[in-house]
Amino acid sequence: MSRRSGILEFAVLGLLRESPMHGYELRKRLNTSLGIFRAFSYGTLYPCLKTLVASGWLIEEPSGDEADATPASSLTGRRAKIVYRLTAEGKEHFEELLSHTGPDAWEDEHFAARFAFFGQTERDVRMRVLEGRRSRLEERLEKMRASLARTRERLDDYTLELQRHGMESVEREVRWLNELIESERSGRDQRRSSPEGSAQQDTSGETGGLPRHRGDTPPDPSDDTAK
Template identity: 55%
Template structure:
């Protein structure tokens, strides 16, 4: 549970690093960041905000009175900025965990290249281990399960393989100082001139 709180803290501090926001806007932005699989409720957000207020990481900068109901606007403190930087610089198994990696990745633009590389390599290594384990299980259980269960396992393997390829592209781009292949401009086909 402590790890989930730290992940929420990193996400909130990172968003407030961009500028002050009220709770509703934070929740909306966090849900976009977390994706459709992990929707954040107000019941999870507000206790985290209260804890960060008590810790002095964020502060109440007044109320937003532009809507029907006034909303408390939160902003980052110096202590919150320092904690955000500390969380971004941490490298270890929690940095490439399933629950943490997406949030860390969302703030890679503010993360040192060496740290980005270590996090990407750690995530790739974790997924390669998972892939080996799942492939062994798939081979062993294909004869024991029906075709739908086997298809679901195969789909899981393909998802992990796709993420490993994506991570490898990102790692190579980081090392070469270039954009990942998926973000680079399309290259002209052989025999065609650009433009």
């Protein structure tokens, strides 16, 4: 399984954990809620759904309206609308994927998908993913600065500006990650110091309160200029 198809399967399982959906509705949610999938087509989505059904992680069901209209549908040749529903095994598999914090979770597209489901992710896992992503970007930024220092004299003004833009994009995301990490830590500290919070373990998807952006748009982790 390729990394890109793995990201799509993760996102499909995550969206269907929220509620069952038709394929069209699922594709719409992938495009609107998770912008990293804006280029995905039905030709990509449906093979993914078939794989997940074959794995036992999803089941196909006729929608409520279509179930009553099956005889008429067969006479007219129209295909009944299929609703995809997460199975218990699929939910368990998705929760296992949510717990992974390895290097793949820090890469651009995978991080964007993981972040989209942070509301369903445990706090400690969120912290490891955020810190891993920050380390990855700091390494990238160091390489970009070293490369620019070596090649600055040979670059024309426009190429130089493009390089600077890429660096600024990475720097902006690092600042954003710093705010998120600090917010997560503050939320955890507040919970530990609270009399009510000390009696319960935090395994929910609650955040510590996302930082307010000062008029900025949150950085796009899939921005090509930040690579």
